[in-house]
Amino acid sequence: MTKNTPKNTPKNEPLRKAKRRIGWLKDRRLQLTLGFALFFAAFYLLLAFTSYLFTAKADQSVVEAIDNTGVIEAGDEVENWLGIYGALLSYRFIFRWMGLGAFFLVPLLLHTAVDLIFRVRLFAFKRTFLLFLFLAFWFSYLLGYLAVTLPEGNYFTLIAGGVGYELARWTHALIGWGTPLWLALCFIVFAIYFWNITSVDWKRWRIVKRMVDAQTTHPVPPPTPSLNDSEEEEEEEVDKEEAEVSRLLYEDEKKIEEEIEKMGIKLLRIGEEEEEEHEESNEISNTTDAQSLRAVVDEEDDDDANNKEERADEATSIALSVDETQKKQASKDTPLTVEVVNTTKAPSVSSVVNDVASDIEDEEAEAVPAVGSLDFAYDPRLELSRYQMPPTSLLDAAPAESVQVTREELEANKDKIVETLGHYGIGIESIKATIGPTVTLYELVPKAGVRISKIKSLEDDIALSLSALGIRIIAPIPGKGTIGIEVPNKKRELVALRPILESEQFRNTKYALPIAFGKTVTNEIFMVDLAKMPHLLIAGATGQGKSVGLNVILASLLYKKHPAELKFVLVDPKKVELTLYNKIERHFLAKLPNEEEAIITDTSKVINTLYSLCIEMDTRYDLLKKAGCRNIKEYNKKFLERRLNPENGHRFMPYIVLIIDELADLMMTAGKEVEQPIARLAQLARAIGIHLVVATQRPSVNVITGIIKANFPARLSFRVTSKVDSRTILDTGGAEQLVGMGDMLFSMGADLVRVQCAFIDTHEVEALCNFIGEQRGYASAYLLPEYVGESGENEVGEVDLSERDAFFEEAARIVVMHQQGSTSLLQRRLKIGYNRAGRIIDQLEQAGIVGPFEGSKAREVLIPDEYALEQLLNELNKKHA
Numbered sequence: 001m002t003k004n005t006p007k008n009t010p011k012n013e014p015l016r017k018a019k020r021r022i023g024w025l026k027d028r029r030l031q032l033t034l035g036f037a038l039f040f041a042a043f044y045l046l047l048a049f050t051s052y053l054f055t056a057k058a059d060q061s062v063v064e065a066i067d068n069t070g071v072i073e074a075g076d077e078v079e080n081w082l083g084i085y086g087a088l089l090s091y092r093f094i095f096r097w098m099g100l101g102a103f104f105l106v107p108l109l110l111h112t113a114v115d116l117i118f119r120v121r122l123f124a125f126k127r128t129f130l131l132f133l134f135l136a137f138w139f140s141y142l143l144g145y146l147a148v149t150l151p152e153g154n155y156f157t158l159i160a161g162g163v164g165y166e167l168a169r170w171t172h173a174l175i176g177w178g179t180p181l182w183l184a185l186c187f188i189v190f191a192i193y194f195w196n197i198t199s200v201d202w203k204r205w206r207i208v209k210r211m212v213d214a215q216t217t218h219p220v221p222p223p224t225p226s227l228n229d230s231e232e233e234e235e236e237e238v239d240k241e242e243a244e245v246s247r248l249l250y251e252d253e254k255k256i257e258e259e260i261e262k263m264g265i266k267l268l269r270i271g272e273e274e275e276e277e278h279e280e281s282n283e284i285s286n287t288t289d290a291q292s293l294r295a296v297v298d299e300e301d302d303d304d305a306n307n308k309e310e311r312a313d314e315a316t317s318i319a320l321s322v323d324e325t326q327k328k329q330a331s332k333d334t335p336l337t338v339e340v341v342n343t344t345k346a347p348s349v350s351s352v353v354n355d356v357a358s359d360i361e362d363e364e365a366e367a368v369p370a371v372g373s374l375d376f377a378y379d380p381r382l383e384l385s386r387y388q389m390p391p392t393s394l395l396d397a398a399p400a401e402s403v404q405v406t407r408e409e410l411e412a413n414k415d416k417i418v419e420t421l422g423h424y425g426i427g428i429e430s431i432k433a434t435i436g437p438t439v440t441l442y443e444l445v446p447k448a449g450v451r452i453s454k455i456k457s458l459e460d461d462i463a464l465s466l467s468a469l470g471i472r473i474i475a476p477i478p479g480k481g482t483i484g485i486e487v488p489n490k491k492r493e494l495v496a497l498r499p500i501l502e503s504e505q506f507r508n509t510k511y512a513l514p515i516a517f518g519k520t521v522t523n524e525i526f527m528v529d530l531a532k533m534p535h536l537l538i539a540g541a542t543g544q545g546k547s548v549g550l551n552v553i554l555a556s557l558l559y560k561k562h563p564a565e566l567k568f569v570l571v572d573p574k575k576v577e578l579t580l581y582n583k584i585e586r587h588f589l590a591k592l593p594n595e596e597e598a599i600i601t602d603t604s605k606v607i608n609t610l611y612s613l614c615i616e617m618d619t620r621y622d623l624l625k626k627a628g629c630r631n632i633k634e635y636n637k638k639f640l641e642r643r644l645n646p647e648n649g650h651r652f653m654p655y656i657v658l659i660i661d662e663l664a665d666l667m668m669t670a671g672k673e674v675e676q677p678i679a680r681l682a683q684l685a686r687a688i689g690i691h692l693v694v695a696t697q698r699p700s701v702n703v704i705t706g707i708i709k710a711n712f713p714a715r716l717s718f719r720v721t722s723k724v725d726s727r728t729i730l731d732t733g734g735a736e737q738l739v740g741m742g743d744m745l746f747s748m749g750a751d752l753v754r755v756q757c758a759f760i761d762t763h764e765v766e767a768l769c770n771f772i773g774e775q776r777g778y779a780s781a782y783l784l785p786e787y788v789g790e791s792g793e794n795e796v797g798e799v800d801l802s803e804r805d806a807f808f809e810e811a812a813r814i815v816v817m818h819q820q821g822s823t824s825l826l827q828r829r830l831k832i833g834y835n836r837a838g839r840i841i842d843q844l845e846q847a848g849i850v851g852p853f854e855g856s857k858a859r860e861v862l863i864p865d866e867y868a869l870e871q872l873l874n875e876l877n878k879k880h881a
């Protein structure tokens with residue numbers, strides 16, 4: 001509360017006045033003056049007190065007779081190094097008051113001086129002052145006791161101090177030889193309170209002893225707090241001490257473990273396995289980088305030793321051969337250079353998409369904090385806290401040998417490009433080749449004056465002349481003034497999923513729903529966040545890699561998410577594609593209540609599921625509204641912080657990803673019935689964490705209708721059969737030029753990126769699903785809200801108002817008050833199940849309080865206010881009394 005109090009409230013007025021009054025104390029000049037004064041005072045006292053130790057006896061009579069002799073005379077007589085004042089101060093502080101404890105004044109003064117001069121606090125003043133004060137009295141007491149008990153005229157009478165001497169005399173008279181015991185007790189009690197000692201732990205002493213022993217090999221700070229420690233320092237000290245204790249214990253434990261492991265037994269701590277994998281994958285990702293570097297280009301069968309030289313030769317030979325080509329073209333005699341790019345470093349088209357994504361990436365970090373990071377927060381993973389993320393070793397390793405594009409191939413393609421363009425009167429300044437896994441990108445800088453639109457218009461002719469399948473012309477390459485020509489490699493490289501999932505980029509991603517699709521033309525890992533897309537439309541003719549693509553999506557998400565955070569709704573009209581995922585039903589799948597199978601293969605059930613998702617969406621929106629949150633991320637965060645009460649219907653919301661493997665099938669059989677809920681979900685579901693991935697073989701306009709297309713900004717196309725299909729899915733040609741086997745174009749907004757989809761084989765998917773499926777799961781799949789269709793036993797006509805639900809009237813009032821005829825509203829308000837709420841809604845409809853069922857929308861409320869409702873209820877009661 002105080003934190004939020006505005007600064008200039010009347011409450012603060014006295015404080016401000018007080019501050020103004022002492023404001024002059026903040027004058028640095030004054031502070032410095034005072035600081036130096038105190039510094040010299042401390043030094044003066046130190047010398048005076050030290051001198052007192054030697055001159056006390058001689059000076060005592062002089063000081064005591066000062067009133068009679070006068071200051072000057074006394075000063076002449078006194079032996080203290082600091083004159084009469086040195087003698088006087090020492091006499092007062094040491095003899096009269098505190099004895100040797102007066103020396104403690106010196107560090108206190110010095111501390112204040114240093115603070116004022118250098119603004120540095122050497123130790124916590126209050127605490128140290130308290131300690132010194134006690135020690136001063138205690139020493140004085142002890143010395144006083146010695147002075148009392150030793151023969152008269154002993155030296156201790158001079159250094160014990162009046163206070164200690166008197167105290168000692170008093171206790172000695174009372175308890176005699178018991179005084180030392182009393183003194184010891186005083187010290188112990190002070191120590192207990194001062195250092196807040198709550199237990200005397202002999203084990204700790206053993207550990208401390210071990211630590212002292214260990215100090216010979218590991219120099220560590222002393223385990224006991226030093227007298228000068230401030231509170232913070234002391235805490236630090238304790239921390240250090242504890243860390244050291246645990247380190248020593250850990251070292252012992254480690255030795256034992258090493259011994260056990262020497263015997264061939266492997267020890268694993270909970271959570272350690274994952275770390276191990278990370279380490280392992282670190283190594284692997286390094287190799288991957290090395291591999292991709294190797295895959296880059298130039299050296300074909302070079303000997304390691306001659307690598308560098310040969311590369312140089314190669315560059316020359318490429319340049320030469322271009323010159324020769326150039327020579328052939330009589331009209332163009334500008335020399336050309338060809339640079340073969342190390343692809344891992346080359347800037348890429350995909351970076352545009354990735355950059356945009358990473359811009360917003362920071363905003364939306366992981367929705368769910370990691371296990372163990374929540375002291376008091378709710379942990380959604382707790383129920384399956386032992387769940388282990390699948391290791392990447394379940395997947396096949398990348399092929400040992402990387403496929404390389406030969407120098408001859410590069411040269412031949414280049415010559416052809418230059419020649420072909422030459423035929424059309426297009427001069428080239430330079431060419432750069434970037435070799436990707438499937439295609440090589442030749443980046444051309446046209447000669448000044450060549451219009452890019454001209455090259456674009458000649459696209460087909462150039463492709464024909466190059467007579468190679470899969471030529472795609474990018475004119476210009478976005479963000480650059482160059483023209484790109486993608487030519488498929490003769491031998492392509494298989495992009496395995498494993499090294500991609502093991503890459504730093506994937507492992508460290510902050511994307512909420514990361515999908516690592518594969519590699520771009522420039523060999524960069526292409527990764528997107530499904531949560532941002534927020535839905536994905538996939539097209540591709542049969543056999544071009546769609547199913548593999550879907551498996552890559554599923555696998556990427558399964559490798560990143562805990563079952564508590566993500567649920568899939570799988571629709572597989574082809575009935576065979578997604579069956580393997582049955583095994584993870586109780587971990588990752590969602591289904592309608594009372595359904596046997598989680599994976600939906602029946603069209604009629606798809607409709608129910610889509611409407612059920614719409615209900616889930618509406619419910620989630622209601623909850624978000626109630627919680628005052630804008631999106632699922634905010635909502636879940638609030639929920640995890642226990643700021644939302646589950647009693648009010650709040651719950652942790654996992655992401656839901658709906659995957660439809662074949663939309664064409666559904667559209668043919670159910671048409672509008674599926675189109676409507678899909679469009680609705682696509683329009684609205686992004687904020688509440690429901691994301692759609694819809695794939696189709698036939699990207700024709702009657703499958704991908706305008707309304708669906710408009711709501712799927714992110715589209716992905718494998719090879720399609722015609723330019724028209726390509727236009728339907730991507731709004732541009734190009735997908736018909738792809739070379740199949742996972743070669744794809746990803747479009748989001750204005751960006752179009754060519755990506756080689758990673759490959760995951762069926763047995764890898766199986767291994768992954770087995771690994772997850774064999775672990776403990778939830779009791780059942782995640783249950784979606786029950787959807788009661790319009791037809792069947794729940795017809796309103798059958799509702800009998802004489803058997804109204806006990807909650808009927810209350811429900812009617814809620815509905816009228818909110819002017820919203822929604823089942824979920826009743827569920828939450830009345831804390832009843834979906835079925836009962838559904839029955840009540842039907843009764844309300846029968847009674848004419850709400851209108852008929854309107855799909856996933858809330859029903860219209862026909863009664864305008866509570867007055868009208870009370871009248872209606874009275875009539876009903878009379879009628880069915």
Ligand SMILES: Nc1ncnc2c1ncn2[C@@H]1O[C@H](COP(=O)(O)OP(=O)(O)OP(=O)(O)O)[C@@H](O)[C@H]1O
Nearest residue numbers: 541542543544545546547548549741742757758759
């Ligand atoms: N990313 C890839 N890398 C290498 N090969 C691939 C890739 N994707 C697919 N293939 C090859 O293409 C074949 C067909 O792929 P997939 O089954 O995914 O096609 P599809 O588009 O789903 O076909 P359908 O629609 O008939 O099911 C695979 O068996 C595989 O040999």
